Amino acid sequence: MINENITVTADKEAAAVRPDYESEIISVIRSKSSPKAAQNKLEDYHGSDIAQAIDSLTLQERKKLCRICSPSMLAEALEHLEEEKAAEFFSELDVKKAADVVEELDTDTAANILHTIEKQKRELIIEALPADVRRDVRLLASFDADEIGSKMTTDCIVIRENLSVPEAMAELVSQAKENDNIATVFVIDEDDEFYGAIELRDLLTAKKTVPLDDLILTSFPYVYAHESIDDCLEDLKDYSEAFIPVLDNGNRFLGIITSQSIVEVVDEEMGEDYAKLAGLIAEEDLKEPLLRSMKKRLPWLFILLGLGMVVSSVVGVFESVVSQLTMIMAFQSLILDMAGNVGTQSLAVTIRVLTDENLTFGQKMHLVVKEARVGFFNGIILGVISVIFVGLFIWLIKSKDAVFAFSVSGCIGVSLLLAMAISSMVGTLIPLFFKRIKVDPAVASGPLITTINDLVAVVTYYGLSGLLLINVMHLNA
Numbered sequence: 001m002i003n004e005n006i007t008v009t010a011d012k013e014a015a016a017v018r019p020d021y022e023s024e025i026i027s028v029i030r031s032k033s034s035p036k037a038a039q040n041k042l043e044d045y046h047g048s049d050i051a052q053a054i055d056s057l058t059l060q061e062r063k064k065l066c067r068i069c070s071p072s073m074l075a076e077a078l079e080h081l082e083e084e085k086a087a088e089f090f091s092e093l094d095v096k097k098a099a100d101v102v103e104e105l106d107t108d109t110a111a112n113i114l115h116t117i118e119k120q121k122r123e124l125i126i127e128a129l130p131a132d133v134r135r136d137v138r139l140l141a142s143f144d145a146d147e148i149g150s151k152m153t154t155d156c157i158v159i160r161e162n163l164s165v166p167e168a169m170a171e172l173v174s175q176a177k178e179n180d181n182i183a184t185v186f187v188i189d190e191d192d193e194f195y196g197a198i199e200l201r202d203l204l205t206a207k208k209t210v211p212l213d214d215l216i217l218t219s220f221p222y223v224y225a226h227e228s229i230d231d232c233l234e235d236l237k238d239y240s241e242a243f244i245p246v247l248d249n250g251n252r253f254l255g256i257i258t259s260q261s262i263v264e265v266v267d268e269e270m271g272e273d274y275a276k277l278a279g280l281i282a283e284e285d286l287k288e289p290l291l292r293s294m295k296k297r298l299p300w301l302f303i304l305l306g307l308g309m310v311v312s313s314v315v316g317v318f319e320s321v322v323s324q325l326t327m328i329m330a331f332q333s334l335i336l337d338m339a340g341n342v343g344t345q346s347l348a349v350t351i352r353v354l355t356d357e358n359l360t361f362g363q364k365m366h367l368v369v370k371e372a373r374v375g376f377f378n379g380i381i382l383g384v385i386s387v388i389f390v391g392l393f394i395w396l397i398k399s400k401d402a403v404f405a406f407s408v409s410g411c412i413g414v415s416l417l418l419a420m421a422i423s424s425m426v427g428t429l430i431p432l433f434f435k436r437i438k439v440d441p442a443v444a445s446g447p448l449i450t451t452i453n454d455l456v457a458v459v460t461y462y463g464l465s466g467l468l469l470i471n472v473m474h475l476n477a
Contacts, residue, residue, distance in 0.1 A: 021045055025053040029061050029068070038068045047076030054081065054089060066093055075104035078113070087116035095121065099128035102137065108153040108261065111140035139254065148232055149225030151264075152246040152255040157185045161195045161216065165206050172203065184243050186253060187216050194245055194253040196220050222247055225254055236262045307451040311458055318462035324476050327398070328465050331390065331412050332458075338382065339419040339457035340450040346371045346427030347449050354435055368428045375424025376417070383413035404475060411468050415461040422460065423453040 028041045042050065050069075054062060054077065066074065074093075078086045078101065090098060090113050102110045102125060114122050114137065126134055136154040143149035157179055159171045168185070176182050185198040196216040206215055222245040223232045236244060236257065243256040315322075322329055353359070353367060391409035394400050427449050469475045 021049040022053045022056065025050055026056055026061075029053075029057065029065055035068050039070065039073075042069060042073065047073070048080040050077040051080035055085070059092070062089065062092055066097060071097065071100035072104045074101045078105065079109060083112060083116070087113050091117045091121070095124045095128055098125045102129060103133050106153050106155055107133075107136045107140055107255070108151060111137055111150070114141060115145075136255075143225060146228050146230070147225065148223055148227050148229050148236075148257065149246060149254065151229070151261045152225065152257050153181075153261070154255040155179050156181045156243065156256045158253060159185055159187055161187050161189050161212065163212055165203070165208050165210055165212055165215075168198075168203060168212055172200075181243060181256065181258065184241070186243075186245055186256070187212075188253045192252045194222060194247050194251055197245070220245065223257065224249065304448065304451050307448075307455070311451065311454050314455060314458050315462070318458075318466060321462050321466040321470060324470055325408075325465060327394070327408065328411075328461075328469075331408075332461065334386070334412070335415050335419050335457045335461045336454050338416055339423040339453040342375050342378065342420045343423035343427035343449045343453040346375070346424045347431060350428045350431045354431060364432055368425060368432070371424045371428040372421055376421040379417035379420035382420070383417040386416055387413035407469060407473055407475060411464055412461075414468075415457075415464050418464075419453070419457040419460045422456050426452055426456060 025042065025045055028038050031038065033041070050065075050073070054065070057065065069077075074097075078090065081089065086109075090101070093101065098121075102114070105113070114125065117125075126137060129137065139154070140150060140152065157172055157175045159168050163171065172182065172185060183200050185200060185203060187195045187198060189195050196218040197220040198212075198215045198217065202215050221239045221241060223236065225246050225248055242259045244262070245256055246254050248254055349371065350367065387406065387409045389409075390412055391402075391406040393405075394408055395402050395405035398405070430449060430452070
């Protein structure tokens with residue numbers, strides 16, 4: 001116990017004395033030190049620390065930082081900035097410095113940042129790049145944002161298939177000076193078509209006399225540059241490789257997708273789907289202007305307003321039922337909320353299942369039946385609970401007779417059962433329909449499903465109340 005206390009105390013003390021790198025970096029920039037002295041001090045800090053400090057600098061201080069730091073230091077900091085912030089910072093660089101920084105950046109990061117700045121300056125920066133870097137950046141910039149080619153990098157080792165093991169090693173050493181991703185060596189034929197890949201360990205341990213072809217993995221996974229990110233996302237997640245080759249339509253090797261890029265792509269897609277599930281047309285961030293946020297939210301809100309008016313109109317149709325049994329109004333939210341909840345659950349399950357592009361019609365119908373069964377049997381359990389507790393509430397708290405109390409609670413229980421079963425099917429069928437008509441099923445958003453299920457619940461609840469309680473049992477509150 002004493003040892004544990006000592007450990008906890010030590011951890012707290014270590015946390016308490018942890019250096020405030022951001023403040024230290026800002027102090028260096030605001031100091032009167034010469035540019036060289038300031039650069040020497042800043043070289044001791046990691047790029048992520050400099051990136052964090054950039055947010056707290058004024059425009060003039062950021063410009064001073066750009067002049068002080070070397071292109072490699074700025075490139076490392078940009079790699080750790082959010083894309084929008086990186087683009088803003090990058091746009092403040094002069095053309096010469098910007099070109100030097102681009103040369104140090106990974107080509108995919110450089111292309112993404114260049115996409116965001118003003119076209120005329122972008123062209124000046126690209127023209128100022130060395131020929132090989134300019135070619136790579138233009139290649140990546142040629143892909144649309146939703147194509148997997150826009151996420152690749154040319155930072156990798158590429159060799160010919162007709163080399164010997166010693167020649168391949170020499171080529172590896174030569175290219176490693178300019179490339180960081182060396183764990184896998186990619187092999188092309190005389191037509192630049194992708195042939196396979198070699199693990200670095202296999203190449204390093206191979207005997208000189210072994211044919212290179214014996215080391216090449218010709219079944220190595222790959223994707224095509226013009227494939228949409230959505231179409232090949234599941235394949236990318238399934239691959240266990242750190243790097244995935246990217247080919248053009250002629251099977252020529254263009255570059256690679258790194259595991260880091262795959263994680264970022266998955267994160268972006270999940271963010272977009274989450275935004276759509278919330279009824280937004282795009283993601284928002286904390287600093288987004290008011291009007292832009294309003295513009296993103298209004299389209300779905302207009303649609304939902306129209307659907308909400310339909311729901312309200314349907315409630316009006318049952319005005320005579322409500323006037324005779326006013327008590328049932330108190331339990332409307334119970335039915336509506338549960339219908340919305342199970343519909344949203346089915347929606348989440350269905351969208352997850354639909355990421356598998358190979359689903360057959362039979363499997364989709366099985367999903368519909370399965371979700372309906374889940375909703376039905378959950379409805380039975382919750383319906384029985386509602387019958388008991390709502391009946392007791394009306395009988396004991398509201399002082400109604402037992403027949404009236406349990407007749408109303410019985411109607412509520414049956415309505416809950418039907419609403420949950422139907423809502424489960426609605427939450428499954430709507431995304432399947434969207435998928436069928438080639439629309440992203442994520443747009444079958446939570447608010448849309450909830451509103452439709454409100455309509456289902458209202459019709460079910462008030463319809464059964466009118467039929468069973470008034471027309472059959474002739475109850476009157």
